[in-house]
Amino acid sequence: MDTQFPTLRNDLILRAARGEDTERAPVWVMRQAGRYLPEFREVRKSHEFFEVCRTPELATTITMQPVHRYTGLLDASIIFSDILVIPQAMGMEVLMNPGPQFPNPLVTPADVSKLSPVVDVNKELKYVFDAITRTRTELNGEVPLIGFCGAPWTLFAYMIEGGGSKTLQLAKSWIFRYPEESKALLLRIADVCVDFLVGQVKAGAQLLQVFDSWAGELSPHDFSTFSFPTLQHISTNVKRRLTAEGLPATPMTLFAKGANHALGFLAKNAGYDVLGLDWCIDPVEARRIVGDKVALQGNMDPNVLYGGRDAIEAAVKRMCEGFRQGKGGWIANLGHGITPGVEPEDLRWFFECVHRYSAAQNNS
Template sequence: MSSADFPKMKNDLLLRAARGEKTEHAPVWVMRQAGRYLPEFREVRKSHEFFEVCRTPALAAEVTWQPIRRYAGLLDASIIFSDILVVPQAMGMEVLMNPGPSFPDPLNTPADIEKLRKVVDVNKELGYVFDAITLTRKGLEGACPLIGFCGAPWTLFAYMVEGGGSKTLQKAKTWIFQYPEESKALIMRIADVCVDFLVGQVKAGAQLLQVFDSWAGELAPHDFDEFSFPSLQHIASKTRKRLSEADIPLVPITLFAKGANYALIKLSEETEYDVLGLDWCIDPVEARRLVGPNKALQGNMDPNVLYGGRDAIERTVKKMCEAFRVGGGGWIANLGHGITPAVDPEDLRWFLECVHKYSAQ
């Protein structure tokens, strides 16, 4: 769909900041903002299984709208309700959510790669995400931009091999060390599906894309360079190329490589991402010094500060805003990882209000 088919934008702060432009205040949203901390989301989940919500456009749109309605005028972006593991599902793997993700039949050896679909038709396998994006974008009525996303290939590969979450990533690391060439081939195969998926999301109405490399920090720097970085580079460049070839306006792309602060210079200089997301383990002043003023940054309050009370939230947001103002460049306010389920929604409201207050000074 073309932008002319959607309601006119009333708030484009996020898009301007992603392009490095100065904004009235820092646009703010939070990762996992449509999720379990909201009672209205929990109400939906009482009668609908997690992936049922993902696969039902009307339900996915409803839970994406929920935080926008609750925090009217405070959130500058929405992010489509989905999950990074829809890509392994599209490739032919079963994924359950109970409550965390689990793969009943993970990839144990390279021979298991044969179980994956040789060709993935994202329109067939993930068309429900595209339908949800179009429906959500229309329903937002221009209140704020809509973000589409995917998981990064290394992170998805790790889930597919581990069979779920892991504290050590022992199986995934065994693969990359014991079967390096097979691992790299599979990671790039995942990357191509991600490109198709991201392009499809833009066609459906997504106005900014984000790639989540949630387990980037589990790799040593040289292993990140070998097993994650090439696929991240490929996604940004290939997605841009595909959109240009289809005469579709480019949208900003954000990379959130959690824990990979050692790679900020490389990611800034050698990839085509517009925005680099930061976790809370790096000072924004240092991040800006590393990447320079021409790359937008996103982040980076520790999500657990939201449990510390209003004084702690305000104090931390004030420091964060002061730090991000040093050195110039675009900045999108966010947490340094996803909001966690036990957060009081009113404490998140206070976080958003504090960002508006202190980032405008």
């Protein structure tokens, strides 16, 4: 399949994701194509958010913006899209004003009947696949392209809460009041995720990431009961499908934000090649917990980017020293997505510091 695309010239992140030692840490950041970039804001002046997602030409343009701006510093691109395209594909209306809003969230299990009984991702999410293929060609082999989806628990929570929430009271009420119905809906979402991720590989994605942004809102028991089974279901079935369909073996990353209590368990049982870390765990401790079973990704606090160049440099140096202790691949990143007020040149400094200190640490 890869023969239809330009030859990849930088495979650093693919090697790190497979646990190999690399000459320096590959680096990218979550939400790197986003509102902190003036060129992104310029596009958004005349195009609504989901219009951009659904227009492959625009999605490619925005995906390429940080690649062009930070030429030679970035080691991956991530397709411009949103985790909430899956609820949309399942038949729910989602608006962005400016955060996500569901005009008709799920209130009781009876509302699940309103969802599409069958989701054909090749029809409903073709625009994402088209954007991936277009972007993969436009990248011209400069860096690999990451595809992604939201995790079932995170999507489930949005579909019930109707948007963001500080407490997730409504979503948690569901799992406690309707545990079996909740598990059934979570699995239904997971099956769409599997189809979507496999479709992204067919379209040209070279890595995959699953974002469980609200994993940390669940107790360890509830995470293992409601979120983990679907995360394992996704990794198992995506890898099975890729093999069965003769598609490339594609590294998979799980970012279960806030679920550091489960790191060891996830490393042994979840079936992902890479575990993403938030900034609330020390890299040395994370590596001690997971051993060399998986690669790690992360994990500087995104708010350090507001602290000035000395603070950024010091934090990157500590991060590099921590991750380079012990064996196993490491992908440098933030501990969550970059926020809109960051100065683009301060992010450039972050990249430059990662290049310098991860190479020095690796060679020491």
